[in-house]
Amino acid sequence: xxxxxxRRIGSAFIILWVIISITFVLMHAIPGGPFTDEKxxxxxxxxxxxxxYHLQDSVFTQYTDYLANVITGDLGPSYKYEGRTVNDIIGDxxxxxxxxxxxxxxxxxxxxxxxxxxxxxxxNSIVDYIITFxxxxxxxxxxxIIGAVFVYVVGFELGWLPVALWRGxxxxxxxxxxxxxxxxxxxxxxxxxxLLDVYQQxxxxxxxxxxxxxxxxxxxxxxxxxxxxxxxxxxxxxxxLLTGSFIVETIFAIPGLGQYFVTSIYNRDYTVIxxxxxxYSALVVALNIIVDLLYPLIDxxxxxxxxx
Amino acid sequence: xxxxxxxxxxxxxxVGDVSFVVRPNWWQRFxxxxxxxxxxxxxxxxxxxxxxxxxxxxxxxxxxSLLEANQGPSLVHWFGTDTLGRDIYTRVMYGAxxxxxxxxxxxxxxxxxxVMYGGVSGYLGGKVDYIMMAIVDxxxxxxxxxxxxxxxxxxxxxxxxxxxxxxxAYWLNMARIVRSQIMKVKEEEYVIxxxxxxxxxxxxxxxxxxPNCVGPIIITLTLAIPEAIFTEAFLxxxxxxxxxxxxxxxxxxxxGISSMRSYPFQLIFPALAISITMLGFVFLGDGVxxxxxxxxxxx
Numbered sequence: 001x002x003x004x005x006x007r008r009i010g011s012a013f014i015i016l017w018v019i020i021s022i023t024f025v026l027m028h029a030i031p032g033g034p035f036t037d038e039k040x041x042x043x044x045x046x047x048x049x050x051x052x053y054h055l056q057d058s059v060f061t062q063y064t065d066y067l068a069n070v071i072t073g074d075l076g077p078s079y080k081y082e083g084r085t086v087n088d089i090i091g092d093x094x095x096x097x098x099x100x101x102x103x104x105x106x107x108x109x110x111x112x113x114x115x116x117x118x119x120x121x122x123x124n125s126i127v128d129y130i131i132t133f134x135x136x137x138x139x140x141x142x143x144x145i146i147g148a149v150f151v152y153v154v155g156f157e158l159g160w161l162p163v164a165l166w167r168g169x170x171x172x173x174x175x176x177x178x179x180x181x182x183x184x185x186x187x188x189x190x191x192x193x194x195l196l197d198v199y200q201q202x203x204x205x206x207x208x209x210x211x212x213x214x215x216x217x218x219x220x221x222x223x224x225x226x227x228x229x230x231x232x233x234x235x236x237x238x239x240x241l242l243t244g245s246f247i248v249e250t251i252f253a254i255p256g257l258g259q260y261f262v263t264s265i266y267n268r269d270y271t272v273i274x275x276x277x278x279x280y281s282a283l284v285v286a287l288n289i290i291v292d293l294l295y296p297l298i299d300x301x302x303x304x305x306x307x308x
Numbered sequence: 309x310x311x312x313x314x315x316x317x318x319x320x321x322x323v324g325d326v327s328f329v330v331r332p333n334w335w336q337r338f339x340x341x342x343x344x345x346x347x348x349x350x351x352x353x354x355x356x357x358x359x360x361x362x363x364x365x366x367x368x369x370x371x372x373s374l375l376e377a378n379q380g381p382s383l384v385h386w387f388g389t390d391t392l393g394r395d396i397y398t399r400v401m402y403g404a405x406x407x408x409x410x411x412x413x414x415x416x417x418x419x420x421x422x423v424m425y426g427g428v429s430g431y432l433g434g435k436v437d438y439i440m441m442a443i444v445d446x447x448x449x450x451x452x453x454x455x456x457x458x459x460x461x462x463x464x465x466x467x468x469x470x471x472x473x474x475x476x477a478y479w480l481n482m483a484r485i486v487r488s489q490i491m492k493v494k495e496e497e498y499v500i501x502x503x504x505x506x507x508x509x510x511x512x513x514x515x516x517x518x519p520n521c522v523g524p525i526i527i528t529l530t531l532a533i534p535e536a537i538f539t540e541a542f543l544x545x546x547x548x549x550x551x552x553x554x555x556x557x558x559x560x561x562x563x564g565i566s567s568m569r570s571y572p573f574q575l576i577f578p579a580l581a582i583s584i585t586m587l588g589f590v591f592l593g594d595g596v597x598x599x600x601x602x603x604x605x606x607x
Contacts, residue, residue, distance in 0.1 A: 011445070011446075012342055014446065015445075015446050018446050022455070025456075026458050026462055027462075028457070029589055030441065071412070090574050126428060136587065136590055136591075137583075137587070139578070139586070140581045140583050140584075140586035140587040140589075140590055141582075141586070142538060142541050142542070142558075142561070142579075142582055142583075142586075143542075143563070144541075144542070144545050144561065145561060145565075145575070145579045145582070145583070148561075148564075148565045148568055148575060148579075151568070152568050152569070152572065207521075239459060246542075246544065246546065247545060247546070250545075250546065251565075261457075262546050262547075263458065265546070265548070266547065268461075273458065273461065277454045277455075280454055281454065283500065
């Protein structure tokens, strides 16, 4: 087990190194530097700026410098937001994105499991059909359209909830629902089909034969097995929520990291794009490892030594 | 089950290279699967609309007519007009061409790169497999959407960039699935038999192994194609889509959202187009899963 964990962490560092290198190369493949702008800058000024950001060093020196900085956790200065470092921006904006993401994760998992379970416990009932219909629809409609419809109907027409910014619980409801909609639909479908599978198993029949109540069977015997595909999905889901929050933050004008990322694309603020990419990648890699390590704890049948 | 299933197999004259494909009657099973048929019908309708839709319209997707801007749906402009007076029906139909082309290209890339890569890796095994899969694992750990965005920033928005980005990113899943399926199939007796007869490796892979991986490949395709269309819509939404005045569904929806308050119909039509197509793919995916893997699907 320890060897497996160490190997996973080792490979995580290799992945991160590859990520940093690829990102660095990509950013330097862009024709023109960050200061070859629409505005004409006098050559001396440009030279001073470039010297300040070490842009006149050889690419390799810049690379090793950047790598050394990233290892110490310094993602460099922003080119466009004067006086702010990428770390400042991430420090300011990430807590908001994390809040949004975690709430959406919670809503998606709890809501999805509940809907899937209700659906599977009464297969082919009206409730089942409604849930299946809504979840199929939820998977078919792009997030930004769901968000737009929420903004239009709940925000503008009904006027119940605010549709922009991030200032308190009532500001969170619509963005969280928007972000959670698609994964919730997916989890509901996943749970439903897994539960239906489990209920065909012999040990459920045995449990019934023993005279256990439906609720006990569900909690003690069925849920544990049916939840496994959902847990496998948590890794990709976490990554999906991070990138999904780009859209949601843009629609609802939430000052999170995703919005900074999108604005930085428009601004061509390379260090910010670079920094956020590396930060998110590290996060996703870490989340994947955590999910993989949790999995054998939840499902003892998965041997940790044999890598999938 | 019908009578044909019990007919004796025709004898092959070319003994030694018979294709030992477990080939259940997929077409029969497909026809009986309502979900798959509905899904396929929706998608085919969309493809037909994409081809003939723009032809029956007197407008082109780029024709501006500011006097007719922001008109609601009418007999003249079926879906209304946008802020520049362009006919939304024509634009949605042209959008179908672009979005579906992206889906098809993504599907082809999956087939060509993903299946080949996974096939070679799984069949050769050993060190080659180890290295090839290590590469996939590394790429897999990267949140690819970020790299697609980075790539779009670098090579600039446009249809070619979208294809390039999809080509780099969207074959990993396929490679993994094909590989694990091939690992299973290559232990089968008919493969060993073919090997012992000295049939060349590439031929065994092509004629004996890959046909037996068709199920997982098609299932993965029905997931990969809509994902590509979604990705393009997302990229367009954040301003990295195809170049104006060309418009994919994502671009149209993004434009619709910006004027949603005053002219909701500008959002409704592209949104419906995307959603219905996606619904088609979800149905087809569910159906196909039932066809190829009756155990795993919904009952």
